[in-house]
Amino acid sequence: MPASADRAQAVVAFGGGHGLSASLQALRLLVADLVVDDLTAVVTVADNGGSSGRLRGEFGVLPPGDLRMALAALCGEHQWGDTWARVLQHRFAGHGEMNGHVIGNLLIVGLWEQLGDPVAALDWVGRLLGTTGRVLPMALTPLDIAADVRGLDPDEPGRLTTVRGQVQVATTDGVISAISLDPPNPLPCPEAIAAVHAADWLVLGPGSWFTSVIPHLMVPRLRDAIVGSDARVIVTLNLAEQAGETHGFEAADHLAVLVEHAPQLRVHTVLADARQVGSGLADLEHVVRATGARLVLDDVALDDGSPRHDPVKLAAAYTRILGGA
Template sequence: MVAFGGGHGLHATLSALRVLVDDLTVDDLTAIVTVADNGGSSGRLRGEFNVVPPGDLRMALAALCGSDTWGDTWARVLQHRFQGEGEMRGHVVGNLLIVGLWELLGDPVDALDWVGRLLGAKGRVLPMALAPMDIRAEVRGLVPGDPDALTTVRGQVEVATTEGVITSVELEPPDPPVSPVALGKVAEADWCFLGPGSWFSSVIPHVRVAALREALVATEARLVVVLNLEEQQGETGGFGPADHLAVLFEHAPALRVHTVLADAANLSDDQRAELRQVVDDAGARLVVDDVAADDGSPRHDPAKLAAAFARIIDGEAS
């Protein structure tokens, strides 16, 4: 299985798939992670060392840590953020470890495998591309007096927090180098999972990398798109579930989706009808299940997500 995304969304998906690994339902799990972050500890390390930002890679590795004392301890170490008032303030232990191994070994994929072995990770973590990149978005509504004018916004943080309406995203450079290992994993996969997460800055960038998009279109793997629970202020303000899926297809018209997974409690009757129309038009299957956390936050519950994934794989979901 191969999961695509970044940040907290991918962390939830990987935490769920790790349950299936523990249950021996999955024997080979790979995360392919967005690497366009330009803020925080990741952005500082990217600027200083000219490396792909390690933050989302670190979060993916933490999600794959084993559920024993060793794995739990290393997951907490990996996610620890330094306090204090000096230059180290805000840096994360896992980010420094990853960049240090990149410098020492000179191979980003090999270095991530070494971190995974240290953590007892239940799978591999690979970068979406092997070179730093930026996200460029065309945004409406930022020009006073001209709501239809388009403005170019650059940078993942800037795109994620824009006050306008995003119409499209591209990558700079437009065709970054991709690890052959990542492409091989997509080609060999039985199932691929895309989303949830920041739709324009963590999910859609995967299908804007030409080599990855072509691999996803060509693979025999069944692709599951996991929709967000609600709109995200800045990136997808005013978007319903059908809008999320529609803009994904606008950026990758040839993408073949097997299943679209949405949360039952966050889907009105009208939204369900709109979503089903988009799903039917794509020749996919709509699965509506209980996958939201019970604490009221707009996040997926890994245990519920694991159960939904198991039902989808077993063909029982409807």
């Protein structure tokens, strides 16, 4: 659905973890400013570590952690929203079996057991929290990420080795060449497909590139919906390489591997931080031109020097992009 300048617009954001959380906090501000009137988060479901991995292994459910973080990011900045966001994110300490579990994960899994419907359960959690927007899983079955990794064998540094599992892929010592999903054709969330069809804008990134962003483009029916959509695609680039997952990557590398995994993806806008691109600007401009997109350089990083997006600055950048299309 093409964007219209005379009305608020529908946005679907894809990702997981802290990257998607930053994007959602920014987009939530656009809803408050009436720039966006329909906001949906589509979240990866491949986590196999920590509290999420334990619950997934014990109950055979979707890993709830990234879904929980997205719900918390959509809580409003008022007493109710702030309190429930902190409760949702509270992690138990101690030395027993509850150590490391997160209240929000347990709440989500409990509702899944009660209702037998993962989407309905997430909607109920959203109502409890008073979230701005909806949170959906990218698939209705738990997934595993497998990566072809080069450089793990010192005797044959060019040989590809398969690394399996979200945590293992994210922390590999090698160089990731490509990823795949197991199962390769998972059942997508129908509500996520419908949200893509109704969207004016689709936002990919920031986030863990190979384990949170690209996986959405590896679910065949979801990828088909994204590449076939009339919505305009924004790719928000990370501010720095990620140890293990994208070691040695510059901004241009992030965009290049994204397009390699989904050659039919039509990118409208690539958003990068002006200060972080640095000497890699020429390479980034070249890759952006090759994709037929436009490059927007803006100030979207926190001022503390950490490679994290500032939700307020990111919101301002998104507003300019959506308003200037």
